[in-house]
Amino acid sequence: MNELRLFFSYALQHKYSYLLGVICLFITNLLAVTIPVYLGESVDLLDGNETSDYESLIEKIYWVIGFAFCVMLSRTASRMLFFNPGRLVEKDFKNDAFKTLTQSQQHFYGKHPVGGLISIVNNDINGIRAMAGVGMMNVFNIFFTLSMTPIKMWQISPSLMLYCLAPVLVSFLIVNYAIATMRKLLSQRMRYLQNLSTQTVTFLNGVEVIKGNAIQPWALAKFNRSNDDILEVSLKQLRIRTFIMPILEFTESVLKIIILGVGGWYLVQSELSLGDITAFLAYASLLAMPFMSLGRLISTVQMGMVSLKSMGRILNQTIIDENTLSPSEKASFDQHMLFSKGLSVRNLNFAYPKSMDGNSDKISENNADKNNGFALKNLSFDIKPGEKVAILGRVGSGKTTLVNCLNRFYETPENSIFIDGYDVTQLSRKELRSVIRTITQEPFLFSDTLENNIRFGSEAAKTRLTMDMALAQSAMKKDVKTFPDGVQTLVGEKGILLSGGQKQRISLARGLFTPANLLVLDNVLSAVDNDTERFLLDQIFNHAQAKSCLIVSHRQAVLERVDNILLLEKGEIIATGSHEELLKTSNLYRETWQFLQTGALEEEKNV
Numbered sequence: 001m002n003e004l005r006l007f008f009s010y011a012l013q014h015k016y017s018y019l020l021g022v023i024c025l026f027i028t029n030l031l032a033v034t035i036p037v038y039l040g041e042s043v044d045l046l047d048g049n050e051t052s053d054y055e056s057l058i059e060k061i062y063w064v065i066g067f068a069f070c071v072m073l074s075r076t077a078s079r080m081l082f083f084n085p086g087r088l089v090e091k092d093f094k095n096d097a098f099k100t101l102t103q104s105q106q107h108f109y110g111k112h113p114v115g116g117l118i119s120i121v122n123n124d125i126n127g128i129r130a131m132a133g134v135g136m137m138n139v140f141n142i143f144f145t146l147s148m149t150p151i152k153m154w155q156i157s158p159s160l161m162l163y164c165l166a167p168v169l170v171s172f173l174i175v176n177y178a179i180a181t182m183r184k185l186l187s188q189r190m191r192y193l194q195n196l197s198t199q200t201v202t203f204l205n206g207v208e209v210i211k212g213n214a215i216q217p218w219a220l221a222k223f224n225r226s227n228d229d230i231l232e233v234s235l236k237q238l239r240i241r242t243f244i245m246p247i248l249e250f251t252e253s254v255l256k257i258i259i260l261g262v263g264g265w266y267l268v269q270s271e272l273s274l275g276d277i278t279a280f281l282a283y284a285s286l287l288a289m290p291f292m293s294l295g296r297l298i299s300t301v302q303m304g305m306v307s308l309k310s311m312g313r314i315l316n317q318t319i320i321d322e323n324t325l326s327p328s329e330k331a332s333f334d335q336h337m338l339f340s341k342g343l344s345v346r347n348l349n350f351a352y353p354k355s356m357d358g359n360s361d362k363i364s365e366n367n368a369d370k371n372n373g374f375a376l377k378n379l380s381f382d383i384k385p386g387e388k389v390a391i392l393g394r395v396g397s398g399k400t401t402l403v404n405c406l407n408r409f410y411e412t413p414e415n416s417i418f419i420d421g422y423d424v425t426q427l428s429r430k431e432l433r434s435v436i437r438t439i440t441q442e443p444f445l446f447s448d449t450l451e452n453n454i455r456f457g458s459e460a461a462k463t464r465l466t467m468d469m470a471l472a473q474s475a476m477k478k479d480v481k482t483f484p485d486g487v488q489t490l491v492g493e494k495g496i497l498l499s500g501g502q503k504q505r506i507s508l509a510r511g512l513f514t515p516a517n518l519l520v521l522d523n524v525l526s527a528v529d530n531d532t533e534r535f536l537l538d539q540i541f542n543h544a545q546a547k548s549c550l551i552v553s554h555r556q557a558v559l560e561r562v563d564n565i566l567l568l569e570k571g572e573i574i575a576t577g578s579h580e581e582l583l584k585t586s587n588l589y590r591e592t593w594q595f596l597q598t599g600a601l602e603e604e605k606n607v
């Protein structure tokens with residue numbers, strides 16, 4: 001969607017408010033151009049110096065006061081009627097941007113760093129708000145003033161009006177040139193703000209690394225450079241802005257001089273009265289105002305367009321997340337019965353999009369060298385209800401990639417992964433994730449209480465576990481007793497107040513708490529000791545609410561206990577079978593097993 005379409009798809013939701021605002025602006029301008037008529041007539045009455053004119057003068061003064069009061073009311077109303085939608089449009093854009101960001105694919109985040117996205121939602125949005133509020137108001141205000149004021153001036157003296165037009169046009173051309181320069185600076189400034197925000201997020205995320213390696217001077221220098229860029233461009237903007245306003249004020253003064261000079265000449269020639277000149281002077285002020293607003297309007301629109309372009313990068317992503325099964329499939333589809341036959345993977349191939357250069361059609365060179373560009377190649381296997389399956393493979397063999405394809409964290413290829421025969425790409429992510437629950441390799445905790453971190457995403461009504469049971473099953477009960485506020489303890493940003501093992505176990509508790517048919521555990525037991533590991537495995541295998549389990553692990557205790565093992569090498573399944581079968585059929589498995597046993601013996605000796 002182009003920028004203007006995107007803008008109007010939001011702004012037009014408030015069309016009635018805008019419509020009322022336009023009516024108020026029309027009334028405001030009509031009254032504003034009527035006041036000089038009365039002022040002129042009053043001055044003419046004064047000029048007449050007749051006692052009989054005094055009553056008419058008082059009457060006209062009352063009219064002027066009345067009109068001025070009405071102008072005040074209608075202008076206030078018009079501002080509210082335009083500014084409120086501006087705020088509402090801002091809110092809607094922010095909400096939709098956040099919603100889209102929560103559904104964006106992983107490669108989107110590869111192209112757009114989080115800091116930059118935060119800056120778009122927090123800073124760039126101001127441009128859109130201004131365009132929807134003050135911008136929209138100025139469009140109509142300028143149109144009414146510039147159409148009504150010259151007509152009134154023309155009615156008094158066409159030639160004097162043409163004289164007045166000349167300086168206005170000259171200043172308009174100068175201002176327009178200045179504003180064209182502003183546009184470049186504006187988009188530069190937004191880019192710099194996004195850079196600074198990205199740097200801030202990156203540095204704060206890695207603050208421990210910065211402190212640990214004593215590289216504060218390096219980080220500070222980088223931060224300062226970005227900050228200097230912003231300062232430089234802001235100062236340039238400021239210089240142009242401070243130059244525009246005096247030009248417009250100067251134009252107004254020139255206009256008045258022309259009116260006094262040329263109008264004075266017409267007065268001497270008796271072509272105009274003193275009242276006409278007074279009215280003209282009042283119109284000159286009215287005319288200068290829209291030209292000032294015109295400058296502001298152009299810059300508001302330019303800023304808005306730059307902001308809409310940034311926002312469009314978020315909102316214009318095509319995220320299809322709905323059930324797209326055919327009508328006949330839908331007829332037999334029952335969400336509650338899903339996974340009654342289990343999961344099948346058939347000839348699954350997957351290549352990462354080339355993320356950093358923005359060309360998502362190309363595959364990642366990282367993998368291309370190793371496996372013709374594919375991180376997963378021709379994988380086929382099944383997980384039946386109740387079955388426990390393990391994935392074993394060297395570092396970088398594609399284990400996490402497979403996990404992320406199963407739950408569609410990545411854009412899973414069509415016709416490759418099926419649940420009960422339904423292609424997972426035709427199910428909504430919500431449907432899919434109510435069946436497959438994944439606990440990722442890097443546990444992520446929200447800055448909230450421990451209990452909330454476990455409950456997040458669970459539908460309380462369905463779970464048969466109490467918080468106490470979830471804590472017991474994830475071996476967290478003892479730890480929680482030592483926390484000052486038990487399960488209500490705040491865990492800090494990303495769980496900073498907890499140990500690595502505690503974070504892993506809380507994330508495991510989160511997975512166990514919410515029922516699912518297939519529990520996928522991606523290397524989640526790496527930070528726990530052997531005894532805890534055995535305890536956790538017992539809980540997972542015997543008490544988990546899930547019917548089936550897929551565990552990425554190279555732990556002996558896992559490999560011995562699962563029904564089936566998939567041995568991955570460079571993205572391909574090179575052997576599959578139970579532990580006993582693989583010991584007989586796969587050299588690599590046998591070697592790995594011997595290596596694991598040696599490692600375990602060493603560990604025991606060290607203990």
Ligand SMILES: Nc1ncnc2c1ncn2[C@@H]1O[C@H](COP(=O)(O)OP(=O)(O)OP(=O)(O)O)[C@@H](O)[C@H]1O
Nearest residue numbers: 352364366367375394395396397398399400401402
């Ligand atoms: N986001 C990504 N973009 C491009 N390539 C990636 C991305 N993530 C992983 N890869 C590459 O895909 C391959 C498989 O990675 P994956 O993370 O699936 O391996 P893994 O078996 O889980 O490794 P580990 O045991 O270290 O977790 C690796 O070559 C890796 O460099």
